[in-house]
Amino acid sequence: MTSPVYVYVFTAVVIAFWAWRFLSRLRPSDASLEVAPLVQPYIPWPITVCRFLWDIQGFMRRCEMCYGPVFRFRLAGTTVVVVSHAEGISHILRDSQKCLSNALNQSILDTVGGVSPQPDIAAHSVLLGRLISLLKKTFATRNSNLFAAPFKQSLIHTLESFPCQGDVNRVSLAIFVGQCLYDSLCMSFAGPTFPTDTFAEFSSIDQYSVRFLMPFWTPPAKIFQARRSLKSKLGVFIERAAECPDAKDGCAFSGIEIAKMLRAQPNLSPSDEQGIFLGLMLAMHANTIRMVIWFMSYLLSDVDAMNRLREEIDHAVDVDFGSLESLLSAPPHRLDGEAFPLLNSGVKEVLRLCVAAVTVREVTKSSILQLGGNHFTFVQNGDYVIADGYGINANDRYFEQANTFRLDRFVLAKRGDLASEYLEPLSSFGGGAHMCKGRDFALYEMRLFVIICLRLFKLEGETSKGESTIGRTPEAVSLWPTPVFFPKETFVRILRRDVLE
Numbered sequence: 001m002t003s004p005v006y007v008y009v010f011t012a013v014v015i016a017f018w019a020w021r022f023l024s025r026l027r028p029s030d031a032s033l034e035v036a037p038l039v040q041p042y043i044p045w046p047i048t049v050c051r052f053l054w055d056i057q058g059f060m061r062r063c064e065m066c067y068g069p070v071f072r073f074r075l076a077g078t079t080v081v082v083v084s085h086a087e088g089i090s091h092i093l094r095d096s097q098k099c100l101s102n103a104l105n106q107s108i109l110d111t112v113g114g115v116s117p118q119p120d121i122a123a124h125s126v127l128l129g130r131l132i133s134l135l136k137k138t139f140a141t142r143n144s145n146l147f148a149a150p151f152k153q154s155l156i157h158t159l160e161s162f163p164c165q166g167d168v169n170r171v172s173l174a175i176f177v178g179q180c181l182y183d184s185l186c187m188s189f190a191g192p193t194f195p196t197d198t199f200a201e202f203s204s205i206d207q208y209s210v211r212f213l214m215p216f217w218t219p220p221a222k223i224f225q226a227r228r229s230l231k232s233k234l235g236v237f238i239e240r241a242a243e244c245p246d247a248k249d250g251c252a253f254s255g256i257e258i259a260k261m262l263r264a265q266p267n268l269s270p271s272d273e274q275g276i277f278l279g280l281m282l283a284m285h286a287n288t289i290r291m292v293i294w295f296m297s298y299l300l301s302d303v304d305a306m307n308r309l310r311e312e313i314d315h316a317v318d319v320d321f322g323s324l325e326s327l328l329s330a331p332p333h334r335l336d337g338e339a340f341p342l343l344n345s346g347v348k349e350v351l352r353l354c355v356a357a358v359t360v361r362e363v364t365k366s367s368i369l370q371l372g373g374n375h376f377t378f379v380q381n382g383d384y385v386i387a388d389g390y391g392i393n394a395n396d397r398y399f400e401q402a403n404t405f406r407l408d409r410f411v412l413a414k415r416g417d418l419a420s421e422y423l424e425p426l427s428s429f430g431g432g433a434h435m436c437k438g439r440d441f442a443l444y445e446m447r448l449f450v451i452i453c454l455r456l457f458k459l460e461g462e463t464s465k466g467e468s469t470i471g472r473t474p475e476a477v478s479l480w481p482t483p484v485f486f487p488k489e490t491f492v493r494i495l496r497r498d499v500l501e
């Protein structure tokens with residue numbers, strides 16, 4: 001009697017599966033090499049990819065509970081080592097062993113921007129390095145006055161004229177926050193010739209950015225179409241900017257300077273110039289917009305927190321600064337001072353809970369990666385290492401009720417509390433040589449938006465079904481279980497306070 005083919009196939013699959021599990025447990029022959037435990041899915045990596053993508057933070061937390069704060073998993077053929085304890089993270093960020101590279105960050109931006117693989121990788125990385133240092137200079141605290149002045153004028157103007165007062169006053173929170181911040185930052189960064197009618201395209205690319213990186217789960221055709229359209233508008237901007245004469249002490253707008261630098265590259269096609277510009281725009285806008293959306297969503301779900309914050313803002317504007325105009329003309333560092341304890345605590349709290357950006361490094365030399373104390377793990381050339389700050393920030397061992405948003409958490413935290421060592425959210429902006437270049441400006445942007453918004457408007461949140469958001473956490477209104485994506489089902493009614501009072 002011959003067995004049907006499927007019996008052979010089934011037996012082969014079972015044998016292959018167990019062989020794989022056996023081989024993946026093998027350790028290097030040198031007993032002194034410690035290897036982080038491997039996450040064992042029942043079907044090799046496709047299942048891990050799905051679980052990882054569906055709920056990145058949830059996946060990491062479950063793995064951490066099973067395997068401890070250092071573990072590894074296989075993602076589409078690559079080994080990813082995750083480290084989520086404080087000392088280990090700081091070792092990775094400092095990279096004192098010089099065995100890690102951040103090239104992946106740059107290639108992520110290139111991929112989402114649609115830049116073709118560059119024949120001369122070294123020259124490309126030098127170009128990106130130059131562009132990033134230009135951004136660093138622009139957004140540095142010492143230059144913040146120069147840059148912040150047009151930004152805040154533009155922001156208040158955009159907020160005041162946002163077309164949602166009067167009859168049509170219900171608008172998607174994501175569009176309200178996103179459009180206002182995007183327009184204001186683009187105008188002050190790249191000047192009035194920048195095409196600000198690109199927000200919708202930018203926003204859809206941003207929302208699908210993770211899928212641009214996936215082998216099988218690519219974004220739908222309309223997102224590629226949005227990218228083509230945005231890039232062609234950027235092309236017109238770059239072309240015009242390149243003809244713009246140099247200002248006496250350099251260009252007035254960094255966006256124009258960047259466009260000129262791109263145009264001066266001999267081997268870059270127009271599509272690649274536009275793609276690189278788009279990648280930089282993603283670094284500049286995506287995280288900040290997302291953080292402000294989450295901040296506003298938490299406030300819309302907690303009226304008491306919103307009222308307490310509004311009182312603090314009103315007091316600071318009326319008593320400490322005298323008026324909104326003088327607050328706007330004060331230097332940016334005044335907003336992180338004593339006048340705004342709750343606001344600054346709220347900003348830290350949202351960075352603690354919602355930063356989706358994780359620091360990923362690629363191993364450039366097989367090494368025993370030191371993780372502080374007696375901890376170390378063996379990593380191989382080509383592995384990815386994730387410094388998972390969220391693993392600390394959202395961990396009950398470090399922060400009481402870590403998954404709950406508490407506006408005053410960082411005001412109340414005192415030395416000796418559970419969070420005593422962690423008075424700041426950890427590594428929300430990465431660290432080491434590649435720490436976020438726009439972090440000071442991002443904090444300023446977040447504070448300023450919330451101040452102007454609560455000072456000028458009364459806001460009421462609604463779900464798409466018209467139910468109030470009060471008492472419903474943003475996570476409950478979100479389409480996705482993690483803060484990687486924002487709660488796009490939240491709508492907001494915006495009413496001017498001077499009309500109401």
Ligand code: HEM
Nearest residue numbers: 283284287288357359428429430431434435436437438442
């Ligand atoms: C709340 C908002 C923001 C968050 C949470 C954030 C977070 C991050 C993180 C986690 C990294 C990776 C750091 C690493 O690999 O160690 C990064 C890199 C970067 N960010 Fe931000 N960022 C924000 C806003 C901004 C803004 C407004 C700019 C504007 C210029 C900016 C520009 C950059 C650049 C250029 C890099 C690459 C740095 C490098 O590779 O050397 N970011 N950011």
